Amino acid sequence: MSQKAQSVDRYDVPAVEAFWRERWDADNIYRAQRVTDKPKYYCLEQFPYPSGHLHMGHVRVYTLGDVIARYRRMQGYAVLHPMGWDAFGMPAENAAIKSGVPPKVSTLANIGYMKQQMRQMGLSFDWEREVTTCLPDYYRFTQELFLLFFERRLAYQREGAVNWCPSCETVLANEQVEDGLCWRCDSPVTKRDLTQWYFRITDYADRLLAGLDTVNWPQDIKVQQINWIGRSEGAVVQFDLVGLDESVTVFTTRPDTLYGATYLVLAPEHHLVERIIQNRPEAEAVRAFVQRERQVSDIERTAETTEKRGVFTGIYARHPLTEAQIPVWVANYVLVDYGTGAVMGVPAHDARDYLYAQKYALPIRTVVVPESGDSPQLPYVAPGILTDSGVFTGMRSEDAKGAIAAELQRKGHGEPRVTYRMRDWLISRQRYWGAPIPIIHCPTCGPVGVPKDQLPVLLPENVEFTGRGASPLTQVQEWVQVRCPQCQGPARRETDTMDTFVDSSWYYLRYTSGALANQPFDRADADYWMPVDEYVGGKEHAILHLLYSRFFAKVLHDAGWLTIDEPFQSLLSQGMVVYGGAKMSKSKGNTLSPETILAEWGTDATRLFMLFAAPPEKDFEWSQQGVEGSYRFLQRVFRLVARPRQEAEDVGAIQRLERMQARTIKKVTEDLGPRRAFNTAVSALMEYTNALYLDIESVPQALQTRLLETLTLLLAPLAPHLAEELWMRLGHADSVHEANWPTYDAAALIEDEVEIAIQINGKVRGRIMVGVDWDVQRIQELVLSHATLVPYLKGRTVKKVVVIPTRLVNVVVA
Template sequence: MKTDETPAETVYNPDRYSVRLVESKWQKAWEEARLYETQFSDRPKFYCLEQFPYPSGHLHMGHVRVYTLGDVIARFRRMAGYNVLHPMGWDAFGMPAENAAIKNGVPPRVSTLANIAYMKQQMQQMGLSFDWSREVTTSEPEYYRFTQELFLLFFERHLAYQKAGAVNWCPTCETVLANEQVEDGLCWRCDSVVVKRDLTQWYFRITDYAERLLADLEGLDWPQEIKVQQFNWIGKSIGAEVVFDVAQSSHTIAVFTTRPDTLFGATYIVIAPEHPLVEALIADYAEKEQVRTFIAEERIHSDIERTAENTEKRGIFTGAYAIHPLTGEQVPIWIANYVLGDYGTGAVMGVPAHDQRDFLFAKKYGLPIKTVITSAGRDTAGEEAYTGPGILVDSGPFTGLDNQQAKERIAEELNARGKGGVRVSYRMRDWLISRQRYWGAPIPIIHCPTCGAVPVPKEDLPVLLPENVTFTGKGASPLAGAEDWVNTVCPICHQPARRETDTMDTFVDSSWYYYRFTSPQAQEPFRPEDAAYWMPVDEYVGGKEHAVLHLLYSRFFTKVLYDAGLVPVSEPFSRLLAQGMVVYDGAKMSKSKGNTLSPENIMQEWGTDATRVFMLFAAPPDKDFEWSHQGVEGAYRFLQRVYRLVVRSRVQQPVSPDVVQQSEEKINKAVHRAVKKITEDVRDRRAFNTAISTLMELTNTLYQDLEMVPTQAQIEALDVLVRLLAPFAPHLAEELWESLGHESSVHWAAWPTYEERWLKDDVVTIALQINGKVRSRMTVPTAADADTLSHLALEDEKIQELVAGHSLVKVIAIPGRLVNVVIR
């Protein structure tokens, strides 16, 4: 790839190259040539994507690592003959920008766009091969209009709905918090104690897709630990629903249990403090005020606090009783802190003899403990619950059954009586998407007193965020105070109505952005034909902190789009590379710890390529990586050595033909083995650290004959070395490629291939055994047959010494592997 300017220092100085001159030169050249813009072609496609960042203002070393990993993959695939899509954009909505507006009076859009400009400049300094013509920003109307359109799709398919529910509420910020914004029971922003509060919110029915989200995990080429986290989050349980009638009432309480075999041991019912029947149950109870006080005390605690093992189990009687569905006995109904309103049915049956938590609760409050499962040699009057297998006792017609058989039989009986039956339950709840915030995509719903919740017509999208709003950080969404914006008319009856003032969770924006990259200019969320060509993403690179929510929501979105006939795939990301953290001074690099490093300073001192090479070499991508100034200096020295190898190769001296032949054979073996190893490391194993190690070994081999007149093997080896280097150190590789006389970019050159004949050794080391035990080894020609090996083995001094005095029975020789001498 020829350029108009070639600074003399970069090419003709045989000792070192200037990283600043070389890197700025090629970054400019790539941008002017629009080298990485992607179009349709007859090449096989490869969609490489890194998780796009929140524009916080500055990239940190964690960003540098993740984008370097993705860039290596994209560059390799492009050279390997693929049509590569490698885009970048900005996850730009969110609370930090709004918090800055509250604190500093800077409108969120102004600060967000300024941060984007700075971070984009940093990315360009890194020389990343992004197709910037596809850049998207989720906070811009041309993007969030389609987020709103997709919301309407969910609404039309009955997957978006409103309901009143208990939410996390920060009394200081006076706003709802997502679960991930509650840290140890405190608001992540102001550290106030988070409480539960009932509000009407918008949800997506992700639970409708729970089974498919589980089943399709199996076919994904993802790290097992990530799949396990998703599996556990969805939390499928197979058990039974048991319906208890409330005594002297028309109400019922349903519970889910994985242990229907213990039903005859249920001696009480426990419901959550936020259970909807609480007020009905305590209506005639003399001590109802004490119950209400207890509920108020418990609802200030987070779900995590209430269910923690070391949290004291607290409860209070409601004054009401339930009717056991199989015995007709009355059991008391209690309220307890360890039952959550949004988990399961918000009620559990207490079986203290066979559940340790129930056992401790029953002991504390003097509730009955009834053993219904026993095993041989066990004292049924123990001081802890028995949770193992056994035979049912005191269980009516099911007495004497094995407890596993009893599970099915009791569930069948419940079904026959109309009191429950076999059920599947999931830990995962529906996705709460409402946020009482300004800086997010407005939910495109109009609330009409006559027509109810009415979707905004598609032709009226986007519902734009108003500009004249007041930011206080407290109370309802700032949108609620924008009266000119809120007040509108119903699209159906044309009577006065009000807009929805909640905005969408930013996870909604990031659940479909990879589709927008396929059609960034389309007048629809994406063109189905473009998605059909590019999807699924072939390699998705990002942090392990997004192992559950972002990935789960993206999978959910894709399945909805698949069901709507808009995409041909039901999973968005075929392969996932979850990188480890960047560690410095023994701790995760973060602003709060004061151990951050400026990527600009590092790259300014040692160069972008050296920074990349060190990050790739220091650890496998899925492991944590310890930053080291000595390490990046070492990478810099290695790249300067590669530079000297290519530049100095022009000044050599003649040698004899025998030396030339030996050199060529050695070089060909080293080159072809390096190509094979690096190809497999990058393509199959993502072992970038060992790939760079192989590059170093190849460089050392080529240095051994540096002073020779260049042979054809040496010339070809330098060409191959530069191409192998290109994904890892793209600027230096481009400079050296030009110095070798090539006019096109190295990043569009073909990836090297290898020949099997150069991978074979002329000699091989084999084991020498006596009666099956290895006693010695010897190096022999690879082509040696069994007879030759047998003869050579018996001449080995160690074997002769051990065979002396014994009778030789036979010799078994396996070419290339071993010789076994059998004696007695």
């Protein structure tokens, strides 16, 4: 059909691409099926938030994933390549406040539009497994998983200072605060004291670290996670307070410097502060200080330039080893939520303590000196030899750490301790458009999970979006007022919803089972498909989504729901799409719309250029001239196949093209597979095409067909529409995407003769042809007697000859 419609000189891109897309949709060829005699391959791209339009970044990710999925299908894998929607979230709710359109309505409309765009891209998704996180048939299971966490005591409520975004009117997890600003809207984040739900991700800190050794991820993403988890080994030390029945526990990574502790510092928010200053003359001053510091934003509080400020409490603590009395201060440079919220001040060996001690004239005791014995310049933070440290004097820092911790433990004043920078994951959100937390608060029973048979806790739809005050859910009395599932007494429904990162922490599991009605996923399906073999996405989720998902997989593994506990075996972290030298943004006016690009160049040329212009992990600069080049290449391939061709039987040409064919199959197979080097796969196909242009009419028709079939098959994952068209023109009735990936005969790669370089002292002075099977001796003899060498060898002695077969010969002369 499409064949008649066009000439052999010009490939009519819009018509042919549209034709094949319709055919693929109708034939449903990308449905994933568990086929037990095939190896499985799970290719996943991060699902989008349905903002309404795809952007060029999406085009890039989904192209990369689609190439991988198509390639693996042709290689004979049972491929799972699904798509869905990360559909809860604040933009839809904010839009509702402005326009009155309910979030559900706008979100589903956006999904409809974006799905059309994805179809225009010709992506090979199995749409039968589509997930939409904002629909009850998905979020009921998000709620069920919450209850699982609740039962396993991994979901808990706690009151404390939390990050509050005044613009989003909700709390944020630590991971979602960047430089003191909200990750979504860049508003400065403030602190509030609230009772909130948390997931106990810190229980998994060590396993989240250890698991990184088992996955094939880019180094920078692993390092970001390692830093975020922030494991520190050290010790806690307990200091009794003089005249009070209290003690202060500090965490330190340097127990070896304990003898240098000359004061203690509590964070302003430390729970002991108010207790110890009771009835003291200093109380007023301390309270005023704490009040002031609590006003200061996190950005300012933690900025490096912020001056260290503090106030003496009037209290003294007893040093657990020397019994010396040291003053207890409250200061802004100690964070309440790290370690124990209190530190020992060791000015001689800590830069911060040094500054502080100088400012407030606190004593400085040097207790570690360099191994050289020189007197150190303070603050001396490197390890060394202990001095002035009682029985530990003379020990090396590394040995003293353990020895002092052991001594503290013996005395009941401390012990070794590992601390993490990562905090528990705050998942409550004071917003409407999220999965309701399935908890009922009962005055007698406390927080009670909604029984599973009552899930989902549906979002009420008759709500008003005013944008003022608390979440709309708190206004729906008939929804909030419920009976306690345990005692049947009057109770109140939890009105917070879950962080949308909870939804996306398990969606990859839902795909494995399709739309199951009675459970989130089937274990056998999940065990078959998991882990994801290749996960394609942007770097912005390096510690958010990727850390949370790993945590979920580990919890589900522990609960016996899943065999694997690392969800993403390999991660392909793709770079940004830039245009005019900068990341695209509306304010810079350098945006490109996928609709326009795809309409102008077609899907295949757009894909090919994105793949060709840069390796996937690097930023990619869009260029008009560049995409023209890819477009030209596809037209060139089309003409090569579609035009009538002469034939001949030139032995040299036959051999050249056969060899080129084998080499190209090998190269493209490696590049699309383990190397993930799509750019060089494209260039290999360009070279192959160039070679065919030169010689194809010198070989017989039957060979021509085979050579062109190979080109078509290799091109199929990259330019699926053109490949399908060419495959049909080459006389095939079935889809090229269901054809087998080509193989090559290793013997065809072997050449009889190769050209090798002749070097004199490392400089190339000539080239000769040698047989590939020649031994070193024979090559050396030929080279040394070769005419081009004569002038270089005259009057010199040959000291050494290095022969690297098939590569070069290096003659070293004096």
